[in-house]
Amino acid sequence: MTLRLSINDIEEISSLNKLSSLRNLQLGANKIKDVRPLSNMTNLKVLQLERNPIDDLSPLDNLKSVEIRKELL
DSSP states (O other): OEEEOOSSOOOOOGGGGGOTTOSEEEOOSSOOOOOGGGTTOTTOSEEEOOSSOOOOOGGGTTOTTOEEEOTTO
């Protein structure tokens, strides 16, 4: 399952952690600073975070099988 939310001025993503079946999450070009709500989304395969003002990606360190696209953060 893919969810495309790029270019939406999104700041808060805490409600996304309930979508456990997501495989592809596109969040590029938003206003996301905190990625901690995504830290338990272990079914993800691709996570697009480019062009967001994220300071710390370490909460995603446990997502070993996820391709995290973060260019231009």
